[in-house]
Amino acid sequence: MLKDGQKGVILQRDKKTYGIAPHLPCGLVTPEILEKIANVARKYNIPILKITSAARIALLGIEEENVDAIWDELEFDKGYAVGLCVRSVKVCPGIEHCRLAKQDSIKMGKKIDELYHGMTLPSKMKMAVSGCKIQCGENCIKDLSLYGTKNGWNLLVGGMGGLKPRLAEVLFEDLSWEDALDRVARTVAYYKTNSRRYRLGFMIDDMGIEAFRKGVLSASLNPIE
Structure with missing residues (x-):
């Protein structure tokens, strides 16, 4: 089981799946960024996409075995959604x-x-x-x-x-x-x-x-x- 912050993940309530929040500086996105997130969500059957109060798009309900592949395909920096920072x-x-x-x-x-x-x-x-x-x-x-x-x-x-x-x-x-x-x-x-x-x-x-x-x-x- 991954710890919060490890590989940019946040453990979800079910104690099985994870959320990630790619870093989107100033909450700015392009059609290409949105398309990439949507394509990854479809490919890995990510059940929830949530616009957060920090102006990120969180991908929630990710299986642990897919975390690395999802980050590789997104090609975004990890958002620091947890931790002393x-x-x-x-x-x-x-x-x-x-x-x-x-x-x-x-x-x-x-x-x-x-x-x-x-x-x-x-x-x-x-x-x-x-x-x-x-x-x-x-x-x-x-x-x-x-x-x-x-x-x-x-x-x-x-x-x-x-x-x-x-x-x-x-x-x-x-x-x-x-x-x-x-x-x-x-x-x-x-x-x-x-x-x-x-x-x-x-x-x-x-x-x-x-x-x-x-x-x-x-x-x-x-x-x-």
């Missing part, structure tokens, strides 16, 4: 498509995904990028996120759902593209270095948002791992 970066349509957007959330989201998806951390982390303050990326319940303003980007931290929901707080406002990436990097570095094995929001609750902000600004930047 950056699991997802949820992104709204952004300025190219939405009349309300103030910044290019897809461009920023792709960069954040490239830098952080799958990075090992003290606890799980979910990220988001939205083009405006309406936050269709659900920034308010993400551990770390950016949303666009007319002056740049606001950085939010500490949001989460679950048994003890917590709304995210504004850490920095009106950041340029470069400063937004810098503050995200410093926030991740500070959390990675100083946190116990708990979510970012609980760390902020323990130390206070002002102390956390000072810690982030003083954080040393190590190469992205």
Whole structure:
């Protein structure tokens, strides 16, 4: 029996079959990607395809003996749906498509995904990028996120759902593209270095948002791992 995360699988309720969630950066797909998923699902009689809250397409009910072949035929990177890491970066349509957007959330989201998806951390982390303050990326319940303003980007931290929901707080406002990436990097570095094995929001609750902000600004930047 495969363990959760091994070969990118999640054991299902029946304790016999598995789910996989290919990585689809920013939830963007093409007709070719959809056709490939559909063809694999038909070939291996996968009973359920589910669009997830992380904007992935999960394939559920896979027999263990088919896991390797399915990944080989899909030719996609594995999504980090479980584990102590950056699991997802949820992104709204952004300025190219939405009349309300103030910044290019897809461009920023792709960069954040490239830098952080799958990075090992003290606890799980979910990220988001939205083009405006309406936050269709659900920034308010993400551990770390950016949303666009007319002056740049606001950085939010500490949001989460679950048994003890917590709304995210504004850490920095009106950041340029470069400063937004810098503050995200410093926030991740500070959390990675100083946190116990708990979510970012609980760390902020323990130390206070002002102390956390000072810690982030003083954080040393190590190469992205």
